[in-house]
Amino acid sequence: MGLDTLRNATTGRKILFAGLIIITVVIGGLHHFTPWEFVFFHDTYRRLAYFPIVLGALFFGVTGGMVMAFLSSVAFIPHLMMFSGHGFEAYLSEFTEIFLYLSAGLLVGIITRKETLLRLKYKALSEKLEKSYDRLHKETEQLIEAEEQLALSQKMSELGRLSASLAHEIKNPLSSIRGTAEILMDDFPPDHPKHEFAEILLKETTRLNATVEDILSYSREQKGAVEATEPLASVIRRTITLLDQRLRDKSIQCVEIGTDQGDSFMVAGNRLGQVFLNILLNAMDAIDVGGKIVVRVAREKEGCQIAIEDNGPGLSDGEKKKIFEPFYSNKEEGTGLGLVISRKIVGSYGGTIEVTDAPGGGAAFTVFIPNQTGKTYE
Numbered sequence: 001m002g003l004d005t006l007r008n009a010t011t012g013r014k015i016l017f018a019g020l021i022i023i024t025v026v027i028g029g030l031h032h033f034t035p036w037e038f039v040f041f042h043d044t045y046r047r048l049a050y051f052p053i054v055l056g057a058l059f060f061g062v063t064g065g066m067v068m069a070f071l072s073s074v075a076f077i078p079h080l081m082m083f084s085g086h087g088f089e090a091y092l093s094e095f096t097e098i099f100l101y102l103s104a105g106l107l108v109g110i111i112t113r114k115e116t117l118l119r120l121k122y123k124a125l126s127e128k129l130e131k132s133y134d135r136l137h138k139e140t141e142q143l144i145e146a147e148e149q150l151a152l153s154q155k156m157s158e159l160g161r162l163s164a165s166l167a168h169e170i171k172n173p174l175s176s177i178r179g180t181a182e183i184l185m186d187d188f189p190p191d192h193p194k195h196e197f198a199e200i201l202l203k204e205t206t207r208l209n210a211t212v213e214d215i216l217s218y219s220r221e222q223k224g225a226v227e228a229t230e231p232l233a234s235v236i237r238r239t240i241t242l243l244d245q246r247l248r249d250k251s252i253q254c255v256e257i258g259t260d261q262g263d264s265f266m267v268a269g270n271r272l273g274q275v276f277l278n279i280l281l282n283a284m285d286a287i288d289v290g291g292k293i294v295v296r297v298a299r300e301k302e303g304c305q306i307a308i309e310d311n312g313p314g315l316s317d318g319e320k321k322k323i324f325e326p327f328y329s330n331k332e333e334g335t336g337l338g339l340v341i342s343r344k345i346v347g348s349y350g351g352t353i354e355v356t357d358a359p360g361g362g363a364a365f366t367v368f369i370p371n372q373t374g375k376t377y378e
Helices: 003-033 039-048 049-082 088-187 193-220 232-242 244-249 269-286 317-322 338-349
Strands: 229-231 253-257 267-269 292-299 303-310 354-355 363-370
Touching: 003 039, 003 049, 039 049, 039 269, 049 088, 049 354, 088 193, 232 253, 232 267, 232 292, 232 303, 232 338, 244 303, 244 354, 267 269, 269 292, 269 303, 292 363
Parallel strands: 253 292
Antiparallel strands: 229 267, 292 303, 303 363, 354 363
């Protein structure tokens, strides 16, 4: 309840109490100024006195009821004085009304107090039940979510094993097809009419082989493999150098900021190089000719943060939620495994990878690698 609401409620109670007092005073005045022979009017006044008593008890409890009963008794004194000369029995009969006023105020006040306590008890119980319901509802949602994740995990595990099996079966004949395509390329020089078909065969075989390698990388588990480490800065610079020709082909500017902060931060170069390569390739595919990519490195107490930002069209909220799901890709020739593998690699080092909006409006992938020199990676 707000402060203004509380003040308004307090003011309203004061006005009500003052009104009840005024009514009681008016009833007492009517007793005083009405001649005693008008018995009907006096009987009406004495009965009207019960209203402020009952209302006082209902709104203010025992205290309110007793105060109004006392004031009504005082207001009834002018009426008692009229019977002072009519004998003890008549006087006692009228005096009994005061006892009834006090009894009514006390009884209604006690009932009101019990009703208030019961209402507060039920209110507290209702709030407790509501909290229990909310907690149960949240726990139910968490349980359902956990069951869905478990089901998805089991499904993806089975799919991973199946994919790995198929990939192994495809890899050997694929190597034979690639070798055949290379022989055909030698047999058909560039000016031969069939050279274009041999070139397409080699290109598609290479793309299919890359897809198979992605599937194998996703399903492969390397437990207990100790990797040679190198400075993070070297890994980033080497990866950008590998993409130098592609960057020039699209006139993309790649800017490094704070890379030297990774000179003393040792990481497993081969696997993290694959992570940066996947992210940079996605950024290059997303932006137009003449675009810009920014690689920011920031050393922190707990580790090192690498942000790769582009000025492309960015990602929708729906794409951000799905982009790390297996086999999800917004590119026609994409396998949807590059970023999944990247997250798996980063996660194996206890790190994280997230996607947000870049300051320039494109996408920003942020990789955090904790301090772990000399660790056995899994």
